[in-house]
Amino acid sequence: KAGVTQTPRYLIKTRGQQVTLSCSPISGHRSVSWYQQTPGQGLQFLFEYFSETQRNKGNFPGRFSGRQFSNSRSEMNVSTLELGDSALYLCASGRTGNHEQYFGPGTRLTVT
């Protein structure tokens, strides 16, 4: 069974640009969550999607958005990038009713 995949793995962008990250969950998983990991703030919850609906949202500005498609794949978008957005972005998929969440390898975003 394939694990959670995230593309791209590495990304370098310039301040002011926008970026889209993709996450494909494990087959059969309908929940996808996104996290931002930085040395200063640690792991912070961004948002969670289930059946194409945002079910939960963390405390991030509106520049951070996401969506989920009918095949459960999810994308997150960050507009008007700032230097502080440089981070490892992790997504996790899970099956509702099952406590386990499986993480992908992450996308490392560098903003210059």
Add this chain to the structure above:
Amino acid sequence: AQKITQTQPGMFVQEKEAVTLDCTYDTSDQSYGLFWYKQPSSGEMIFLIYQGSYDEQNATEGRYSLNFQKARKSANLVISASQLGDSAMYFCAMRELSNFGNEKLTFGTGTRLTIIP
């Protein structure tokens, strides 16, 4: 609000020894789950073990066991017979379960474990 506290930023342990990583938590929810994840330098978060707040027995998964003390609000991870491959960051996390469908995990700051040969 939920909070996870990991007070050991780093630990050095001799290979084959047992190691205990500390985790305390705070929540007003009666139903919650506690998790431990391992993060090697590659970045991927690897699920290790889970303990539900109503589970009467401590969880075990191979060399990993969770020492759950509900009254003290602690959920320490014990790794028996440590191996060089155990060197990584370890994160304790919690999820409130009373709100059905809430998948949000709250993480601690992590402990960097280094196994010495």
